[in-house]
Amino acid sequence: MKDEDIKRWQMTLEVGPNASVHDIKNSYLRLRKLYGGGSIVLEPLEDEFPEKRRMKILVDLEEAYTRLLELHRNRTSPGRPAGEAAEAMAVGEGPPGGPATEPGAPYAIEETVFSGPALRRVRERLGIDLIEISKQLKLRTELLKALEEERFEALPEEIYFKTHLKSIAACLDLKPGKVVEDYLGRFREWKRAR
Amino acid sequence: MANTSHIAKEGEIWAVGGGKGGTGKSFFTSSTGTQLAKKGRRVVLVDMDIGGANLHSFFGIGRPQKSLTSFFEAGSKLSDLTVGTELPNLSLITGDIHSIASDNIKFGQKLRLFRQIMKLNVQNVVIDLGAGSHANTLDTFLIADKMIVVIVPEVIAIENMYHFVKNTLFRKLKSTLKDYGFKEIVQHIWDRRQSYGIKNLKDLIEYLKASFSYIGTILDSELANFKIHIVVNMVRSNQDILLGASIKSVLNKFLGISILYSGYIEYNDVVWKAVRERKPFMLNYTATGCAKQVETIVDNIMHGREVSVPGG
Numbered sequence: 001m002k003d004e005d006i007k008r009w010q011m012t013l014e015v016g017p018n019a020s021v022h023d024i025k026n027s028y029l030r031l032r033k034l035y036g037g038g039s040i041v042l043e044p045l046e047d048e049f050p051e052k053r054r055m056k057i058l059v060d061l062e063e064a065y066t067r068l069l070e071l072h073r074n075r076t077s078p079g080r081p082a083g084e085a086a087e088a089m090a091v092g093e094g095p096p097g098g099p100a101t102e103p104g105a106p107y108a109i110e111e112t113v114f115s116g117p118a119l120r121r122v123r124e125r126l127g128i129d130l131i132e133i134s135k136q137l138k139l140r141t142e143l144l145k146a147l148e149e150e151r152f153e154a155l156p157e158e159i160y161f162k163t164h165l166k167s168i169a170a171c172l173d174l175k176p177g178k179v180v181e182d183y184l185g186r187f188r189e190w191k192r193a194r
Numbered sequence: 195m196a197n198t199s200h201i202a203k204e205g206e207i208w209a210v211g212g213g214k215g216g217t218g219k220s221f222f223t224s225s226t227g228t229q230l231a232k233k234g235r236r237v238v239l240v241d242m243d244i245g246g247a248n249l250h251s252f253f254g255i256g257r258p259q260k261s262l263t264s265f266f267e268a269g270s271k272l273s274d275l276t277v278g279t280e281l282p283n284l285s286l287i288t289g290d291i292h293s294i295a296s297d298n299i300k301f302g303q304k305l306r307l308f309r310q311i312m313k314l315n316v317q318n319v320v321i322d323l324g325a326g327s328h329a330n331t332l333d334t335f336l337i338a339d340k341m342i343v344v345i346v347p348e349v350i351a352i353e354n355m356y357h358f359v360k361n362t363l364f365r366k367l368k369s370t371l372k373d374y375g376f377k378e379i380v381q382h383i384w385d386r387r388q389s390y391g392i393k394n395l396k397d398l399i400e401y402l403k404a405s406f407s408y409i410g411t412i413l414d415s416e417l418a419n420f421k422i423h424i425v426v427n428m429v430r431s432n433q434d435i436l437l438g439a440s441i442k443s444v445l446n447k448f449l450g451i452s453i454l455y456s457g458y459i460e461y462n463d464v465v466w467k468a469v470r471e472r473k474p475f476m477l478n479y480t481a482t483g484c485a486k487q488v489e490t491i492v493d494n495i496m497h498g499r500e501v502s503v504p505g506g
Contacts, residue, residue: 014443034440041440044353048394049448057447 001071009064021072021127022136022171028065029173032058073127114174114182116150122172123148137167144168147183152190203312205236208320208495209338213354215246215325217346218427221465221475222488223322224252228476229492231284235317238276240287242334243324244299247289253279254472258288265310266303272310280477289322299330308337327354327361335362336369340495342423342456345441347434352441359422363395363449367402370416376409396450421452423495428461439503457491457501459484 010017013027034041035057042049123133130148134141146154147161147168155161162180169179210223220243227239241249241262250258258277264270276285299307311319321338323331335341343359345351368380383390384398392398399417403410422445426438435458442453462484468475479485494501 040349041444044356045448
């Protein structure tokens with residue numbers, strides 16, 4: 001990857017050179033929502049900002065997002081083939097301009113039940129570190145690990161970690177309701193078996 | 195357009211505009227001036243909200259004895275028209291001019307006003323421009339070192355702000371190229387924009403740059419310092435806060451100019467209370483979130499920094 005390309009992608013996504021994966025993702029989602037149409041910020045300029053130009057911005061956003069995540073993944077897991085990383089994190093399966101924060105994004109497409117390991121896989125495909133989520137949500141990494149490893153005995157009362165699950169789901173761009181339902185289903189099953 | 199680029203300035207000029215009325219420009223001007231003065235700077239505020247001057251009310255000053263009326267009608271010196279406030283290093287030039295409408299100000303008067311604003315013996319001049327996009331308002335905005343736009347999260351305010359910013363940039367283009375001897379070129383091309391395939395000002399700038407390499411060099415250098423600072427007032431949610439980042443993105447992609455999102459001020463009834471009580475907000479409500487946000491914005495504008503936004 002050339003430096004000038006990286007700079008261009010960072011400019012497209014409006015992030016600095018030291019942006020974390022979390023920053024990149026947030027900026028991408030915000031801009032996709034903005035240029036996806038219907039924003040009060042864009043509405044007054046509709047005549048002067050033609051559809052074609054808006055669509056071009058959306059296409060550029062997709063490329064920049066995929067490439068920057070790929071770059072991040074290659075930096076953190078250098079052994080992994082670049083193509084595979086890009087594929088794993090590819091976004092924007094629908095046409096540009098689709099809903100920006102459509103829960104259940106493509107990096108979760110293989111998951112049918114959101115178990116702890118499934119949440120870990122989605123997180124890893126996004127290239128988000130546990131520490132990053134821990135800082136963002138102000139939750140202990142030990143608790144996050146226990147959730148992902150389904151060490152149910154290490155978890156607090158259901159009512160507490162249910163809220164945590166919702167926050168984690170939002171952080172991973174997943175449907176909170178589905179994540180909570182799946183995860184609690186597994187937790188309750190374990191509880192019954194006990 | 196008044197060319198003032200050759201006049202050496204005494205202090206740094208900040209101008210607060212934005213197009214729409216009721217977005218809190220006077221509140222922001224008074225609070226910013228107070229905050230700069232609290233930081234030890236010598237500050238003069240100038241109320242250029244012609245027809246709606248009320249900056250003095252934010253300092254609990256009743257009907258002012260001196261105002262810009264004397265400047266325009268009696269030829270008084272601007273520096274003789276300052277009115278004191280509670281802070282010894284903060285004064286105010288009130289804009290209570292009854293008989294002069296903005297469009298009645300003659301070119302010579304405007305130039306004299308700009309010269310004297312630039313020569314005020316202070317470290318900061320903060321100008322409240324009031325609403326609208328009149329040529330005189332835009333010219334005043336353009337003499338500022340820090341051009342600040344205050345908006346609220348409403349579609350009409352955003353629409354008016356775009357109008358204001360576009361007109362400011364257009365006027366800047368015209369005046370810049372006029373100074374270099376290309377008096378009519380900007381208007382000429384803009385009037386025939388359809389035949390040139392020009393949709394907006396960014397297209398116009400790109401067309402000018404591509405067609406005349408000399409003009410390209412001029413615009414690159416003259417527009418490099420054209421930066422607009424955005425303040426979003428009366429925010430009620432994270433979505434409102436993000437609006438500033440979205441406007442920055444759109445203006446950058448749409449006009450190709452640098453935008454700095456300086457910060458936001460939350461909606462709080464205490465502001466309304468302070469205005470009603472005619473108490474300077476930044477002296478009487480220092481512990482509020484709004485006051486802290488104004489402090490952050492002033493620091494950001496001073497140092498060319500931006501606010502960090504949630505999920506931004």
